[in-house]
Structure formats: C-alpha cells, structure tokens
Amino acid sequence: MKKTLRYNYRLKPTAEQETKLVEFGAYARGVWNLLLSENMRRYRYDKAFLFYHEMAGLIRDLKRFDEFSWLKAFDSAASQQVARDLETALKNSFTKGRLQKFPTFKVSFKQKKLHDDSFRCVNNSNCIRIEKGAISIPKIGKVPIVLHRKLASKIKTSTVQTRHGKWYVSLTQEVECKSAKEVLSTLVGYDINSQHTVVGSNGLYVINPKVFKKSSNKLKQIQVQLSRRRKGSNRWQKTKVRLNKLHGKISRQRLSFAHEISCSIAKTSDIIVFENLNVKGMQQFNGKMVNDNVMGMLTELTKYKAELNGAVYHEIGRYVKSSGICYECQHEHKFDLSVRNFACESCGTVQCRDLSAAKSVASTGEKDLIANGILVRALPKPQQKSASKTKVFEQSKFGAGSEKKEAA
Numbered sequence: 001m002k003k004t005l006r007y008n009y010r011l012k013p014t015a016e017q018e019t020k021l022v023e024f025g026a027y028a029r030g031v032w033n034l035l036l037s038e039n040m041r042r043y044r045y046d047k048a049f050l051f052y053h054e055m056a057g058l059i060r061d062l063k064r065f066d067e068f069s070w071l072k073a074f075d076s077a078a079s080q081q082v083a084r085d086l087e088t089a090l091k092n093s094f095t096k097g098r099l100q101k102f103p104t105f106k107v108s109f110k111q112k113k114l115h116d117d118s119f120r121c122v123n124n125s126n127c128i129r130i131e132k133g134a135i136s137i138p139k140i141g142k143v144p145i146v147l148h149r150k151l152a153s154k155i156k157t158s159t160v161q162t163r164h165g166k167w168y169v170s171l172t173q174e175v176e177c178k179s180a181k182e183v184l185s186t187l188v189g190y191d192i193n194s195q196h197t198v199v200g201s202n203g204l205y206v207i208n209p210k211v212f213k214k215s216s217n218k219l220k221q222i223q224v225q226l227s228r229r230r231k232g233s234n235r236w237q238k239t240k241v242r243l244n245k246l247h248g249k250i251s252r253q254r255l256s257f258a259h260e261i262s263c264s265i266a267k268t269s270d271i272i273v274f275e276n277l278n279v280k281g282m283q284q285f286n287g288k289m290v291n292d293n294v295m296g297m298l299t300e301l302t303k304y305k306a307e308l309n310g311a312v313y314h315e316i317g318r319y320v321k322s323s324g325i326c327y328e329c330q331h332e333h334k335f336d337l338s339v340r341n342f343a344c345e346s347c348g349t350v351q352c353r354d355l356s357a358a359k360s361v362a363s364t365g366e367k368d369l370i371a372n373g374i375l376v377r378a379l380p381k382p383q384q385k386s387a388s389k390t391k392v393f394e395q396s397k398f399g400a401g402s403e404k405k406e407a408a
Helices: 015-046 052-062 076-093 216-228 234-268 279-292 295-308 353-371
Strands: 002-011 118-122 134-137 141-146 155-163 166-176 187-191 196-200 205-207 271-275 312-316 341-343 350-352 375-377 393-395
Touching: 002 295, 015 052, 015 076, 015 118, 015 141, 015 155, 052 076, 076 118, 134 155, 187 234, 187 353, 196 234, 196 353, 216 234, 234 295, 271 295, 271 353, 279 295, 295 312, 312 353, 350 353, 353 375
Parallel strands: 187 271, 271 312
Antiparallel strands: 002 141, 002 166, 118 155, 134 141, 155 166, 187 196, 196 205, 341 350, 375 393
C-alpha cells in the first residue's frame, strides 16, 4: 500500500528569484479572488457555481485581454491548481459533514502585514526536479535547496510558501508502507496531560519542554519594544522581523519535538492506543498550555508513522473515563486535577495518576480492538517460553475464512 506524504525543504533563493516567488504568490492570490468573484456573480444571476473545467476555461479566455496579461507570466498549471482548490472549498462549504465556511477573498500582505502567499506547481513532464543542489520550478528557474534528506520517490507536486521570513518548498511523494504485522506482541496505551507531554503504560514519561513558556520573557521584551516604535518606521519593521523570527523558532522547536516523540512511539509499539481528545475545546479552556504541549500534533504524526511501520493505531472514545481508575482492582475515583498521586480506596495501592490513566487507556483499547474483530488473542506455542504478562495478538483475517481463535 502506498501513502502520499509531504516533505518540507528549505529554499535559499537569490534576490531576483525571491522577487519572482513573491510575484507568483500574488498571482495565485489574484486568480483566487478573480474566480471567487465570478462564482459569486454567477450565483446571484442563476443560482449556480462554476466547476473546475469552467474556471480553467475562463482563465484561458482571460489571457487574451491586455488587462489580464499577468496571467501569461504565471504558470498555467499553478493557476489550474488554484481553480481546483476553490472548487474543493465551495463543495466543502455546502457539505453537511464538513464544518467549513464559505470561502473568502484573500487580502494582500500590505493590508494585513502578512507574508503567507503560496502557490502549487504540478510535476508535468518532469518539470520539477532536483539537480546539483537546486530545484527547478516552472518559469522561475533553479532555486538552491537545502536537501537534508533524500527523496522517497518521484515528485508529484510542489508547494512554495514563505513562513517567518524564510522560503520553503513542500514536495508530495508516494511512500510504500510496510506490510501489516501478523503477530503483535506489544500493546501500549498513552495518556496526554499538561504536566507530561505523554505517559505510556510501559513506563514511558516524556516531560513537557514548554518551549513557549521558556521564550515568554524574550517575547514580552520584543513586544514592548514594538509597541514603543512608530508604526511603519524602519525600526518598527526591524523589531517586527525579530518578533516574527522568534515565533518561527518556537514553532520549529515544537514540530521537532513532536516528530521525535511520535517516531519513537511508532517504532517501539506494535499496537498504539491514544485518547480521542477534544483539542479545540481544551484550547478555549487553556490555549497556551494545549498549544505548548503539542497535543493534537502528536496524535496526527503518530498515526501516519504507525501506518508506515505496519503497526495498529487506535483511539478510544472521547467520553470513556480513563483518569482515576486503579489499574489493580479497576475501582473508580474522583479528584481534582491538582492530585497527581493517589491511594486506591479499595485495595490501597499507591499509584501515579498519569500511569494509571495510561494503563486504563491500554485496557480499553484492547477490548475495543478485540470486540471489533481487528485483533484476536493468540495462544502462545508450547515450545515458546514467554513471560506470563506478555500478550500476543494476531490480525484477524475474515476474508480468508479463518475461524475465531480461542482467548488466552
């Protein structure tokens, strides 16, 4: 099975190339606004929207006029990708299962001081390729690239964007996933909380680095300096760049930490069980803590990495109780968030709250997977001497007509 993944690389364009990249980002924004205004006008006229083929034909017809000569300077494949994105956004705004609003116009960076323009190119006839430390982009040329890792396969598309004053290119490639493991021996449940980023039922403790909190004093100093500058002056612009770079550094530190933890979890566990957390609701309660703890990012990264390694990823229900349950007698307790260690009222076992929650998540996930028929508890062979607490599972194969195995 193949999976499409994105790999981000740093670009180091020259001054002329950077000017072209900025222009291409503005062209993509202009095509979006142009097609969106035409769709709104068409809907007011006959209550219908334009689809991709009609929007692509409109772009082709507008190139004949002198007022739209800038469309000729823009890559035609990139403008077609803008039309595809707009069609997807229009469909999602009217789909009942999606919670997306109607697409809006994209304002220029001069109005909101934003620098997040981007454009996407398609690799038609091998027009996007990497040669001698540079990537060739249609109508821009060969831009130097920091190739920190080798390409996994052939490039499908490339998205060029600027973040925090630096240029990046995102390359989509197809990666071959490992075959699913038939025998699974390790099942680990993971609990995510504010004090520790993640706690595993196997005894793994990862302390939250709190990158934003460590940089809060420096952020405050720069923000105070920015407030004292005259808006629009040269010193105001320099301070704004410093603030933007610091936010970019915090973002990269968070992403690097999430990749390290998710990679180690995906490689060391055959069956991975997490909680289905309501991250958006938790952000309203304490957004700084949730964002600094990479709660939502960690589960997303672990999920796709588990699929690449042939492991099983599962999330228990959002409203299933996991905290405050004794892992010895399964007695439930109720206490505040300030209580991190407790003694069981039934059996008297003193235990860590986070570790007991992780073991409860693992137990609930095991029951869910067996009940859904995804896993089957396998009996160890007589000649294999395994520990008494070791659990062995097998992937159930209903298509092959095999009977359900006996539970150990």
